[in-house]
Amino acid sequence: MTGDDAAPTLAQLMAKLSRSATPDARAEVADAIGRSIDSPAMGENERDIALDIVRKLAGDIEQQVRKNLADAVRQSVGLPHDVALKLARDVADVSLPIISESVVLTDGDLVSIVEEGDTAKQLAIANRDEVSEVVAGALVERGNEDVVVAVVANPGATLDEPSLGKALDRFGDNPRLQEPMVARNSLPIGVAERLVSMVSEKLRDELVRRHEISPDMAADLVLEGRERATLGLVSDDAPPQRVEDLVREMARNGRLTDSILLRAACTGDLAFVAAGLAVRAKIPFQNADLLVHDDGGKGLRSLATKAGMSEHDRVILRAAVDVARSTEMVDAPDARDRFAETVLERVLTTFDAEDEGFSEEDAEYLIKKLSKYTEKHRENPLVSSP
Secondary structure: OOHHHOOOOHHHHHHHHHHOOOHHHHHHHHHHHHHHOOOOOOOHHHHHHHHHHHHHHHOOOOHHHHHHHHHHHOOOOOOOHHHHHHHHOOOHHHHHHHHHHOOOOOHHHHHHHHHOOOHHHHHHHHOOOOEOHHHHHHHHHHOOHHHHHHHHHOOOEOOOHHHHHHHHHHHOOOHHHHHHHHHOOOOOHHHHHHHHOOOOHHHHHHHHHHOOOOHHHHHHHHHHHHHHHHHOOOOOOOOHHHHHHHHHHHHHOOOOOHHHHHHHHOOOOHHHHHHHHHHHHOOOHHHHHHHHOOOOOHHHHHHHHHOOOOHHHHHHHHHHHHHHHOOEEOOOOOHHHHHHHHHHHHHHHHHHOOOOOOOHHHHHHHHHHHHHHOOOOOOOOOEEOO
């Protein structure tokens, strides 16, 4: 361009600043000089002078001057780091263009800004074209729901398995998070498996289609999620009639499965176990309760057999019931883990008994299966060894 349309030279911009100290003039210079600092036509001496002016304008008392400068240098690769950081720590109107786009800011700078807790700035970082793993992790840890949804929805954000897991821990029950997480190009299989039991049927189909989850695995995970939810309907001190009503309803719906009985046994819920076996075996609840608590264990074996449980599952059931009957109820943070470990030890001890006749393959199968049933799934106090 030529004449009045030509870009002002550095000398003209300096002259304009010297002739006038008005905010409008400084704002105009801030815009023009900011756009010029990456120009290949600018010599080294001129660039040094221009950067000195940029530093002064970054501290200008007028917000509009600083805003014009930030808009002009938001994509500059030659912007000094100290200026970029100064603008990024300014008020939102000035800082957001820099935070959103500047390549000069380091991951450390961005994490530091995230930790300051300004939601607008966190959202700007979450929506950058590229968000590193460490920055994304900080956003998931410190941001509110809007921030976490934004970074999960950003295809340019690198999220590792712990960060995705943390996002699910914090906001996983909200479809606002579920939808963009399902839509990500790739998910760790552990995260995908967690999502299966949390999302709607429509999202589940999309999850199975996009990620490495077989339909059979998805069905199993959904069932496990439903079992955990079902057991959560009855507290440890629920009246017997409520437990009996629940198991009868489950039996009518075809959901009183071996797995839910074992899951209940592995958390010490013997009232649910007795009621479930009673319905399955078609005997009175009181009789089933006596057989479950039979000292010799033969009553439980007979009852479980009549209820149609496999021999492998009866081994886990007997071990879990034995542990539950020899423990006392406590309210402790590690109670569930300690109970699960005790059940596992009891199962392993059972394998040593010569009359069981189980192979190593049998043991491996049972231990793997047992690990599913001893996972944490209720907030109620559990039993623990005294």
